[in-house]
Amino acid sequence: MHTSHSTYQMKISELGYLLHIYYGSRIDDEDLSGLLTHYDRGFSPNPNVAGRDRTVSLDVMPQEFSSAGVGDFRVSSIEAENGDLSRAFEGKYTGHWIYEGKYSLPDLPGLRVRENDRTDTLEAELKDPVSGLTVTLCYCVFENLDVITRTVRVRNGGTEPVRLTRIMSVTMDWLESDFDFIHFDGRHTMEREFHRDPLISGQQTIGSIRGTSSHQHNPFVILCGKDAGEEHGECYGFSFVYSGNFQCTVEKDQFDQTRLVMGIHPDRFSWKLEPGESFFAPEVILAYTDRGLTKLSHMYHDIFRTNISSNIYRNKKRPVLLNSWEAAYFDFRHETLVDMARHGAELGADLFVLDDGWFGDRNNDFCALGDWKENPEKLPRGLKGLAEDINELGLDFGVWVEPEMVSENSRLYREHPDWTLQIPGRPAARGRYQLVLDLSREEVQNYIVDFMDEMLSSANIAYVKWDMNRSISEVWSGGGNQGAVFHRYVLGLYRVLERIENAHPEVLFEGCSGGGGRFDPGMLYYHPQIWCSDNTDAINRLKIQYGTSFGYPVCTMGAHVSVCPNHQTKRAVPLGTRGIVAMSGTFGYELDPGKLTAREKEECRALTETYRTYSSLIDQGDYYRLESPYSGKGFTAWAFVSRDRREALVNVVITDKEPNGAQRYLKLRGLREDLRYHVERYDICRSGAALMRAGLPVDLGLGEYEGMQFAVTAVR
Numbered sequence: 001m002h003t004s005h006s007t008y009q010m011k012i013s014e015l016g017y018l019l020h021i022y023y024g025s026r027i028d029d030e031d032l033s034g035l036l037t038h039y040d041r042g043f044s045p046n047p048n049v050a051g052r053d054r055t056v057s058l059d060v061m062p063q064e065f066s067s068a069g070v071g072d073f074r075v076s077s078i079e080a081e082n083g084d085l086s087r088a089f090e091g092k093y094t095g096h097w098i099y100e101g102k103y104s105l106p107d108l109p110g111l112r113v114r115e116n117d118r119t120d121t122l123e124a125e126l127k128d129p130v131s132g133l134t135v136t137l138c139y140c141v142f143e144n145l146d147v148i149t150r151t152v153r154v155r156n157g158g159t160e161p162v163r164l165t166r167i168m169s170v171t172m173d174w175l176e177s178d179f180d181f182i183h184f185d186g187r188h189t190m191e192r193e194f195h196r197d198p199l200i201s202g203q204q205t206i207g208s209i210r211g212t213s214s215h216q217h218n219p220f221v222i223l224c225g226k227d228a229g230e231e232h233g234e235c236y237g238f239s240f241v242y243s244g245n246f247q248c249t250v251e252k253d254q255f256d257q258t259r260l261v262m263g264i265h266p267d268r269f270s271w272k273l274e275p276g277e278s279f280f281a282p283e284v285i286l287a288y289t290d291r292g293l294t295k296l297s298h299m300y301h302d303i304f305r306t307n308i309s310s311n312i313y314r315n316k317k318r319p320v321l322l323n324s325w326e327a328a329y330f331d332f333r334h335e336t337l338v339d340m341a342r343h344g345a346e347l348g349a350d351l352f353v354l355d356d357g358w359f360g361d362r363n364n365d366f367c368a369l370g371d372w373k374e375n376p377e378k379l380p381r382g383l384k385g386l387a388e389d390i391n392e393l394g395l396d397f398g399v400w401v402e403p404e405m406v407s408e409n410s411r412l413y414r415e416h417p418d419w420t421l422q423i424p425g426r427p428a429a430r431g432r433y434q435l436v437l438d439l440s441r442e443e444v445q446n447y448i449v450d451f452m453d454e455m456l457s458s459a460n461i462a463y464v465k466w467d468m469n470r471s472i473s474e475v476w477s478g479g480g481n482q483g484a485v486f487h488r489y490v491l492g493l494y495r496v497l498e499r500i501e502n503a504h505p506e507v508l509f510e511g512c513s514g515g516g517g518r519f520d521p522g523m524l525y526y527h528p529q530i531w532c533s534d535n536t537d538a539i540n541r542l543k544i545q546y547g548t549s550f551g552y553p554v555c556t557m558g559a560h561v562s563v564c565p566n567h568q569t570k571r572a573v574p575l576g577t578r579g580i581v582a583m584s585g586t587f588g589y590e591l592d593p594g595k596l597t598a599r600e601k602e603e604c605r606a607l608t609e610t611y612r613t614y615s616s617l618i619d620q621g622d623y624y625r626l627e628s629p630y631s632g633k634g635f636t637a638w639a640f641v642s643r644d645r646r647e648a649l650v651n652v653v654i655t656d657k658e659p660n661g662a663q664r665y666l667k668l669r670g671l672r673e674d675l676r677y678h679v680e681r682y683d684i685c686r687s688g689a690a691l692m693r694a695g696l697p698v699d700l701g702l703g704e705y706e707g708m709q710f711a712v713t714a715v716r
């Protein structure tokens with residue numbers, strides 16, 4: 001398989017095993033199978049069909065999909081309990097097909113094929129000769145986008161039911177292990193921090209069993225050469241298009257080879273396949289480059305800008321929004337909201353978003369989730385009347401919902417206590433005092449679609465923030481196979497989102513799970529933007545947005561200017577810096593603009609203006625990480641560079657200040673060496689070569705948390 005810059009090679013061995021040979025820089029028309037060597041390796045068993053040949057072992061050979069229980073002791077791709085209760089699977093090649101276009105993946109999100117994309121699919125079938133279980137490995141080559149998507153389909157081709165307890169969507173074997181493992185881990189209000197670890201002998205695993213992809217680990221990882229940096233080196237990306245439990249394991253084996261697997265987390269997973277039934281594993285998007293981490297990020301930025309969401313806003317300028325949450329929390333009335341919006345209009349906002357607290361008795365987070373009817377004391381004219389008044393001011397109107405949840409103190413719970421995920425006889429843990437609705441059930445899915453439909457039809461609502469505020473525990477649904485419930489929940493959620501968004505294609509949806517607890521490509525398939533974190537502190541956001549930028553473009557990251565002292569950290573940061581950081585995302589405000597001083601208002605107006613001036617460059621330009629927030633140099637910097645490389649917007653924030661400190665230099669990237677550029681703040685003209693190789697001195701006069709933003713424009 002070839003993408004524009006990569007080649008992927010596999011081979012069917014003489015004994016019928018599908019061996020992996022190569023994934024890396026493009027090499028045309030060469031059979032690379034000579035890379036595979038064969039030696040007798042002690043304690044690595046030889047398949048029975050190898051007869052007296054002791055040089056063949058599944059424990060050593062690189063494979064496209066590993067066997068289980070038949071002599072490969074590395075992390076496995078599959079585990080299934082067969083009809084005879086054995087857990088063995090030995091995939092022998094039985095056929096392959098190549099066709100134009102992309103494989104189908106029913107009920108699951110995946111990278112979309114757009115007009116002008118050149119795509120071909122390879123399907124390779126492996127069958128266990130004893131159980132009849134058949135695994136079809138699907139590879140879709142997006143030649144022009146330079147990525148390959150993969151998935152696995154499992155079919156019970158035997159005569160007895162099979163219980164699938166582990167199925168990895170991707171297995172990737174390398175013949176060596178000179179790699180670092182990059183992953184993005186964190187916690188609520190501090191998501192996706194960058195971690196880079198050398199591979200160790202044995203296994204390194206990240207994942208989630210919280211029912212969502214989680215704040216703690218993101219389903220995007222990179223394996224890169226030890227010498228790889230932003231500008232150079234080999235990098236492999238793996239992005240899992242799934243919003244539920246996941247696992248990614250990297251193993252360095254006894255011969256310094258590497259295996260990576262990624263898929264649905266096997267803990268608490270089991271899926272029964274009756275004879276003839278199939279299971280579709282979610283998709284993984286693979287990208288490879290030998291040109292460093294920036295190039296790898298740009299590949300993911302490009303595909304997630306164009307090929308994941310179908311929402312009309314994916315190609316449209318996103319509205320500058322004013323969100324009511326940190327401005328008012330639960331404490332508001334129709335008039336206060338309209339007032340807020342009036343002042344928001346003065347800041348240049350396009351959209352006013354009413355966050356939590358507008359329905360039932362929701363004056364705190366103890367109650368009312370599920371009662372999606374306006375609170376008449378707060379909103380006597382309902383959402384409709386509020387939307388009308390907001391629209392009068394020239395702003396669009398948007399609203400917050402948390403449809404997957406229910407409070408015990410709500411009408412919905414009193415009427416349908418059985419609609420929640422709870423284990424009979426075991427009082428359920430509460431998260432934010434709330435329980436989780438059982439989205440695996442059709443009547444629950446219908447209830448959500450119906451109330452959303454009713455709400456969206458009742459008022460002029462242009463935007464929805466879809467929140468989800470707890471990890472899922474006590475997973476149990478109706479009798480039957482409980483190991484299927486987590487996955488059925490995710491499938492139910494996708495079904496609900498598909499139905500709602502098809503019925504209301506004009507609405508902009510923003511995903512959210514206590515900020516960035518479900519920031520994954522599965523959700524981006526439905527929501528073109530996701531609230532990046534509940535932490536709006538601009539200095540913390542530097543790390544959060546830096547980590548997020550490795551796998552996701554800035555047009556997917558919700559980012560707002562909030563007040564100081566910041567509500568999460570109590571830190572005070574200059575308004576200008578808060579603006580610079582928020583405009584490296586889908587820009588907005590989360591404060592009461594009526595409480596700003598005249599000067600602050602003026603400054604916010606200017607920030608909105610600046611954002612509008614540069615929004616195309618920010619959304620469509622290439623994003624460059626110039627100085628990492630972890631570098632220890634006391635500043636963080638990044639830039640947006642236009643595709644023709646004639647224009648850039650550079651951003652710098654001082655994160656740590658010492659008196660009489662070292663002079664630091666900022667080296668730009670992405671410019672053309674041969675062009676001359678005018679550098680706005682410095683008012684100088686320099687060649688791209690000078691700006692990128694020699695750099696610019698960072699102004700020592702800037703105080704802690706101050707920032708600077710300046711344009712760099714080609715003059716010839």
Ligand code: DGJ
Binds near residue numbers: 400467514515
């Ligand atoms: C968590 C979200 O991330 C916040 O932005 C806000 O919407 C609250 N939920 C409301 O309860």
